Amino acid sequence: MLHTNLSRLLASGGPKRLISTVNKLTTVEVNDKTGIAILTMNRPPVNGLNLELLQDLKSSIDEIEGNKSRGLILTSSSPTIFSAGLDILEMYKPDMDRCRAFWSQLQETWLALYGSSVPTAAAINGHSPAGGCLLATSCEYRVMVPKFTIGLNETQLGMIAPQWFMSAFLSVLPQREAERALNQGRMFTTEEALRVGLIDETANSKEEAIEKCAAFIGTFAKVNPLARSLTKQQFRAADLQQLKNGRKEDLEKFLFTVSQPALQKGLGIYLEGLKKKVKKQ
Numbered sequence: 001m002l003h004t005n006l007s008r009l010l011a012s013g014g015p016k017r018l019i020s021t022v023n024k025l026t027t028v029e030v031n032d033k034t035g036i037a038i039l040t041m042n043r044p045p046v047n048g049l050n051l052e053l054l055q056d057l058k059s060s061i062d063e064i065e066g067n068k069s070r071g072l073i074l075t076s077s078s079p080t081i082f083s084a085g086l087d088i089l090e091m092y093k094p095d096m097d098r099c100r101a102f103w104s105q106l107q108e109t110w111l112a113l114y115g116s117s118v119p120t121a122a123a124i125n126g127h128s129p130a131g132g133c134l135l136a137t138s139c140e141y142r143v144m145v146p147k148f149t150i151g152l153n154e155t156q157l158g159m160i161a162p163q164w165f166m167s168a169f170l171s172v173l174p175q176r177e178a179e180r181a182l183n184q185g186r187m188f189t190t191e192e193a194l195r196v197g198l199i200d201e202t203a204n205s206k207e208e209a210i211e212k213c214a215a216f217i218g219t220f221a222k223v224n225p226l227a228r229s230l231t232k233q234q235f236r237a238a239d240l241q242q243l244k245n246g247r248k249e250d251l252e253k254f255l256f257t258v259s260q261p262a263l264q265k266g267l268g269i270y271l272e273g274l275k276k277k278v279k280k281q
């Protein structure tokens with residue numbers, strides 16, 4: 001009951017304090033009463049994860065870790081897109097120095113989110129392909145609004161999701177389901193995602209999704225925070241360590257992959273398809 005009241009207060013726009021507007025592409029709002037932080041991505045039109053958005057996400061996660069928030073809810077300011085995943089323009093005809101910085105920042109941001117010491121939840125208020133799905137599956141709980149899609153569609157782009165994308169996916173889905181979905185590059189509708197367990201709940205609006213995420217975070221209210229966070233970290237330690245140990249090799253594989261002419265050709269065609277779709281409407 002206490003948890004429900006807390007979450008209602010949060011969602012009803014109860015007393016909220018904007019504690020950070022420093023980052024250009026993210027905001028952090030901490031509710032004074034509940035202590036839960038809402039981290040909002042705000043890079044129109046589709047929250048494409050470029051270097052700057054990834055930097056802002058990392059610094060917002062650090063801020064939430066540092067200000068003793070009781071939990072983190074990740075969401076988007078767009079009414080239809082949670083995140084379109086990696087900004088393809090970071091990988092298409094890239095400047096290699098920037099590309100290096102981009103991938104290193106993606107690694108850094110993932111380590112911070114997946115390894116966060118506070119309870120994390122994603123209020124998925126729009127489409128969430130590829131890198132968007134990575135962010136959502138790196139959280140501990142997912143609530144999604146109907147009529148959107150989520151999944152790792154990398155193979156559809158002729159790309160291979162790195163091991164750590166798979167780790168986050170596998171922390172949510174059974175191996176058989178995860179393997180098939182990744183091989184197919186399958187995008188799940190909200191309803192399908194609920195059925196397979198890729199999301200935990202559905203909600204009719206962003207506000208309700210945030211309320212349900214807050215209720216999840218509220219379930220830890222009476223649990224010793226240090227014991228909870230160390231337990232979470234033990235569960236995730238092997239996945240985190242695997243990337244920490246292999247960061248350099250992972251970066252080199254990425255740079256090699258994006259420098260392949262066949263991949264560049266495929267990305268060009270994919271981007272063209274996205275733009276043609278816009279013109280048709």
Ligand SMILES: CCCCCCCCCC/C=C\CC(=O)SCCNC(=O)CCNC(=O)[C@H](O)C(C)(C)COP(=O)(O)OP(=O)(O)OC[C@H]1O[C@@H](n2cnc3c(N)ncnc32)[C@H](O)[C@@H]1OP(=O)(O)O
Pocket residue numbers: 045046048080081083084085086087088089127129130131132153154157159160161162163253254257271274275277278
């Ligand atoms: C062994 C290990 C080897 C290691 C190698 C590593 C290799 C890399 C692995 C990682 C690879 C990929 C991860 C990714 O995240 S790639 C990105 C995947 N994302 C997508 O496929 C989503 C594409 N977008 C969409 O499907 C739709 O845009 C949408 C999200 C459903 C939204 O639809 P909408 O109708 O609302 O908007 P739309 O008109 O399509 O888009 C508006 C403008 O935004 C542009 N855009 C959309 N998505 C992206 C994107 N991801 N990156 C860049 N730009 C994007 C779109 O082109 C429109 O632009 P404009 O207005 O026409 O200029």
